[in-house]
Structures are given as structure tokens and as C-alpha cells.
Amino acid sequence: MKIRAIKGIKDILPEHMTKWNVVEQSAHRLARCFGFSEIRIPTFEQTQLFARSIGESTDVVEKEMYTFQDRDGTSLTLRPEGTAGVVRAYLEHNLATQFSMRKLYYIGPMFRHERPQAGRFRQFHQFGVEVFGTEDPYMDVEVISLLWQYFTDLQLPELTLYINSIGTPDDRQQYISQLQTYVKPQLQQFCENCQRRFHTNPLRILDCKVPRCNTLTEKAPTLLETLSDTSRKHFTHVQNGLKLLEIPYTIHHRLVRGLDYYSQTTFEITSSHLGAQNTIGAGGRYDGLVKNLGGPPTPAVGFAVGLERVNILVPSAVIGDTPPLVVIAGFGEKGRPKGLKLLTRLRQTGICTDADFRANSLKAHLRSADKLGALATIIIGDEEAQKEVVIIRNMQDKKQVEVPIALVPDQLKIWIHQNGNIF
RNA sequence: GUGGGUGUAGCUCAAGGGUAGAGCGCUGGAUUGUGGUUCCGGAGGCUGCGGGUUCGAAGCCCGUCACUCACCCCA
Structure with missing residues (x-):
């Protein structure tokens, strides 16, 4: 029996490394240019860190984590994303006290036990940034513009930036009940999944890919209509900033992030040159997370990029010559x-x-x-x-x-x- | 977790019941110490694995595993 690599876990062979190096080096260079400092965090943590930050009822936590027991019985988990660990390190080392604002970035492997597919792997790599300590909408804009420049520098084709606001937790709670009121009378007509979501995660009904569900929610109240004044203002400032920088965007009323910690601005960049998994970078605000993990109330915003997906899209033209031999x-x-x-x-x-x-x-x-x-x-x-x-x-x-x-x-x-x- | 597609040489693929093939790659040679092109030769396979049908299976049937695409979900 020949030993093979684990399903969904890929070798990066020498012939692909030049491209990978270009992708990673531009991330380092650009992040530093934008005033971010690199941080390296462990590839595994206590399970409860992820459960508490990502959300107990999310798919990632419910069925996609690589979880195992340490020898003393503590439950450990291979990190499924980077933000939770960065926040943990930020709090553990009191990074907030050194500056009033921290801009951090990381690059490294993440692990999710999903069924592999085009552009989706069980071990994959992310480049992510996190900004702690300001709720200024211009920081949302800066983060988005970093993401946008990263992709355009690498000449990725057919990019679309989608943005939305999911408001404060209060806004969202209010919206969820409105949505439920709207959906309830016709609940039977929705797909099985949505009927389940109605109770577990109603926002995701908006996101459903079944066309019938989409039509049914077409006239539903939108998130933006329900936002509080401050949330609405925040979102307007973000849009004005993007316009000022001439970054083209589309408002996507159905854009809901899958991780629980998001609030206010959410965004996502897709490329039509990929398969079904066409999101290459996504992020948003998570003003409540730091406090949630036991820190002081600290606004934050960030994104994560799937580097395998970026690699698929990088045209070979951007790859430099090999050194003379x-x-x-x-x-x-x-x-x-x-x-x-x-x-x-x-x-x-x-x-x-x-x-x-x-x-x-x-x-x-x-x-x-x-x-x-x-x-x-x-x-x-x-x-x-x-x-x-x-x-x-x-x-x-x-x-x-x-x-x-x-x-x-x-x-x-x-x-x-x-x-x-x-x- | 659910569904579809595909498993034959290192790679890309033929052969659709009757001796397993091609191209590319690898390797050796074409007289002395000069590469790429050309020409000639060579190695490399229990046709994913197990069972069944048959005189005979790479091809048909069943199972299984792997890969892959899609659903779900996400970067």
C-alpha cells in the first residue's frame, strides 16, 4: 500500500513555487506598505477559542473543524481561520497598550474538513489583515483598498467587489424578526435547507442559491432599510470613500458572511474565472469580537484571502524570470x-x-x-x-x-x- | 454528509469481449572533447482493488477505494 497525501491536502510542487512566491511576496510587500506588521500565530489552539469567536452554530464549527484531544484531555483544534487566533494573541500580549491602534497581517495554512472541490481544500492558505482600535469607516475603506490593490497588482481577471452592511447586533436582531415575519406565511414553499435556516440562521435564507427561494425573498425587507441611523451613516461613509478612491463596487443586499462575528460592513471579491467557489477574498467589521473573547470593547475590521484561489488566477505574465544559471x-x-x-x-x-x-x-x-x-x-x-x-x-x-x-x-x-x- | 463524472506507461490519452497501443517525457546510440533539431534503439503496465458473467474481461455486472466536479458551506 502506497502512502498518499491526505484527501484535500495538496503538495505544492517546485514548478508551482515561483508563482506561489510571487503571490506571497506581493502580500508581504503591500501589507507593509499599508502600515501593517506581520504576526505569526499557532496553527492550533484550544477548541473553545474558535467555537466562541466563529459561532457555535456555524457550519465551520459544527462540522468542519479538525479537533483532537491533547494528552491531558484538553480539546484542541487546527485553526479553520486566522482572525480568532490573532485576537487571542492581541489580548494575550496586550498589544492594545503599545499603540492605540494595531494593524496586523498574517499568512499561513488553515484547515477545514470539507469535501474538496475546485478551489477548495482541506488545508489551504490565507493572507489576512486585521485592524484593531478604530471604528472609522475610512479604515473599512483602507482595508478594502488594500485587498483591491493586491488583486489588481497581480492582474487577476474579472473582479467584482460586493459590499453590504449587516449593522449592529441590535439592527440585525430587529431585521431578523422582520425577515421571519415576512417569510413565515410562505415557509412551506422554501427549500428544505431554508426551512431549517429559518430557525438556526435566518439571514442565510437571503443567500440561498435555490432560485425559488431567491424569488420568494425578492420583495422581502432589506437589511439596509432596517439599519439604525449610525449604521446607515457608517455605510454611506464607506461608499463615499470607495467612490473617492475610484474602486468600483456593487451593493449586494444578500451578502451575509458565514461567520458569526461580523458586524456593520461586509465585503467580498469574486472572480468569474473560478469554478463554483468564486470568492477569492472577503471580510468585514467585527466590532464585538474582541470584547466577546474577554477583552475591552474594541472595534475591528479585516479580511482574508484564499491564496490557492489567487494562484489559480494569477496570469503567468506576472511571473518574473528565473535567475541566470x-x-x-x-x-x-x-x-x-x-x-x-x-x-x-x-x-x-x-x-x-x-x-x-x-x-x-x-x-x-x-x-x-x-x-x-x-x-x-x-x-x-x-x-x-x-x-x-x-x-x-x-x-x-x-x-x-x-x-x-x-x-x-x-x-x-x-x-x-x-x-x-x-x- | 448527498449527488454526477472519471480511473489504462512518469504525463496526455487510444483500444467497446479475442496477444495492451500512440504522442510527449526518460534513457542509450549515430567514430576522437561540444547541447537544443533530425534519425535509430531501449526501459517502463497484475488496465485502481476485490468478486461475478464468459471458452476468453481493460471493455459487461456487483462491490469497494481513489480522483474530480457540483450541492451544502466557505477563502
Whole structure:
């Protein structure tokens, strides 16, 4: 029996790493540009942290967590998302006392026991940001604009930004009863799922993909109509900010986030180039969460990006060239050791160099160099070794020059620097 | 958790009851120490696994596992 990777858990193979590095590096660069500091938090935590922050009755907590017992019996869980852990660390280390406002970001793997599908995995990676300590709507705008710039920098195709406001918990409670009053008389006509949701999570009825349910709620009261004045104002400011920055958005009355901690602004960016799982980044405000987890009342806003989905969308054009590679062809009794020596010396001076020790003829060395994509091959046979020289062969135009061994590093550096001709 | 699709060489796929194939890749060669192109050769498979039908199964039937897409839900 061959041992395979676990279902829904993927290797990232070398041929995909250049793209992954681009995706991750732009996240680091942009987040720092926007004034965020990186934080690394554990991949597993006490189960109750997630249960309390995400919400006991959410799907994530109810059936998607990888939960196991520690040796002393404590229930632990592989993190299904990043926000809960960041908030925990924020409180545990009193990060609030150092600045009145904290802007943090993270990149790392998350775990959810879901059925795998296009763009959905059991171990997946997220880039997320969290801002603690301000309820200014402009901070919502800043966070959205970071997300938007991240995606447009990477040239992701066919993006749509959806925004909505789900108000304060009070607003929501009020809205939920209005919605229930509206739905109740026709409850029998809704799909089975929605009938269940009617009791467990009524807001999600708006989100249902069954067309009939959608039609039934078409004339239902909307969240926005029910918002309190302050919530409504907040949302208007967010929209004005987006307009000011010329970030195109669509108000999506049915946009409800799946995690319980959200409040006020919610947003989501989708791309039509993905399969059914077309959300690449989403987030919103969660003004109540910090207090909920035992901290002082602290407004907060953030987002999370699914990096696997981003990777699928990044066009190959944004991926840079691989560094120039020099290959050493050392052969013969005297050529081999000289080759090894030069190989090491070049690497010490920072020139990316490789050699194929299996090859024992010049032909084999050159074939190997070609496969490695070498720009130049350095030939050292016994004759050259004797004369303390090497032949540098330009793999593109086949031109060769003889150079004393001692001068090789400098010659190559000049050439690589000019990115042009050695000769 | 529920449904559909697909499992044949490292990869992409043929063969639809009668000896398991191609392209790409890998590897060796085409006279001396010069790569990519071309030409010739080679390796590589219990056709996912188990059972059944049959003189005979990669192909049909049943089961099972894996992969995949979709539902649910989410990034």
C-alpha cells in the first residue's frame, strides 16, 4: 500500500513555487506598505477559542473543524481561520497598550474538513489583515483598498467587489424578526435547507442559491432599510470613500458572511474565472469580537484571502524570470576536481551555479546544461586544467572564450550584470 | 454528509469481449572533447482493488477505494 497525501491536502510542487512566491511576496510587500506588521500565530489552539469567536452554530464549527484531544484531555483544534487566533494573541500580549491602534497581517495554512472541490481544500492558505482600535469607516475603506490593490497588482481577471452592511447586533436582531415575519406565511414553499435556516440562521435564507427561494425573498425587507441611523451613516461613509478612491463596487443586499462575528460592513471579491467557489477574498467589521473573547470593547475590521484561489488566477505574465544559471562541465581526471572547486567558489560569490556529476563526457554535460536552462557552461577538461584556464561557452550563440580560472567569477559577474554578452 | 463524472506507461490519452497501443517525457546510440533539431534503439503496465458473467474481461455486472466536479458551506 502506497502512502498518499491526505484527501484535500495538496503538495505544492517546485514548478508551482515561483508563482506561489510571487503571490506571497506581493502580500508581504503591500501589507507593509499599508502600515501593517506581520504576526505569526499557532496553527492550533484550544477548541473553545474558535467555537466562541466563529459561532457555535456555524457550519465551520459544527462540522468542519479538525479537533483532537491533547494528552491531558484538553480539546484542541487546527485553526479553520486566522482572525480568532490573532485576537487571542492581541489580548494575550496586550498589544492594545503599545499603540492605540494595531494593524496586523498574517499568512499561513488553515484547515477545514470539507469535501474538496475546485478551489477548495482541506488545508489551504490565507493572507489576512486585521485592524484593531478604530471604528472609522475610512479604515473599512483602507482595508478594502488594500485587498483591491493586491488583486489588481497581480492582474487577476474579472473582479467584482460586493459590499453590504449587516449593522449592529441590535439592527440585525430587529431585521431578523422582520425577515421571519415576512417569510413565515410562505415557509412551506422554501427549500428544505431554508426551512431549517429559518430557525438556526435566518439571514442565510437571503443567500440561498435555490432560485425559488431567491424569488420568494425578492420583495422581502432589506437589511439596509432596517439599519439604525449610525449604521446607515457608517455605510454611506464607506461608499463615499470607495467612490473617492475610484474602486468600483456593487451593493449586494444578500451578502451575509458565514461567520458569526461580523458586524456593520461586509465585503467580498469574486472572480468569474473560478469554478463554483468564486470568492477569492472577503471580510468585514467585527466590532464585538474582541470584547466577546474577554477583552475591552474594541472595534475591528479585516479580511482574508484564499491564496490557492489567487494562484489559480494569477496570469503567468506576472511571473518574473528565473535567475541566470551557470553550469560547470568538469570532466576527466584533472577537470573534475577543478570543476568542483570552481563550482563552490562561484556559489560563494553569489553566482547561481550547478553541475551534473553523473555526466562523464562533455556531450552529456552540455545536454544536462541545456536542460537546466544554463546561460553559460564552463568547460574544464584535462587540457584546460593543465593550463589553469576554462572555456566559457555562451549557450545561446555557442560562442566560446578561454579565460584563466582566477578571472572566471569577475567575468561572469560583469556578464550577468549587463545581462548581455560575455564576449 | 448527498449527488454526477472519471480511473489504462512518469504525463496526455487510444483500444467497446479475442496477444495492451500512440504522442510527449526518460534513457542509450549515430567514430576522437561540444547541447537544443533530425534519425535509430531501449526501459517502463497484475488496465485502481476485490468478486461475478464468459471458452476468453481493460471493455459487461456487483462491490469497494481513489480522483474530480457540483450541492451544502466557505477563502
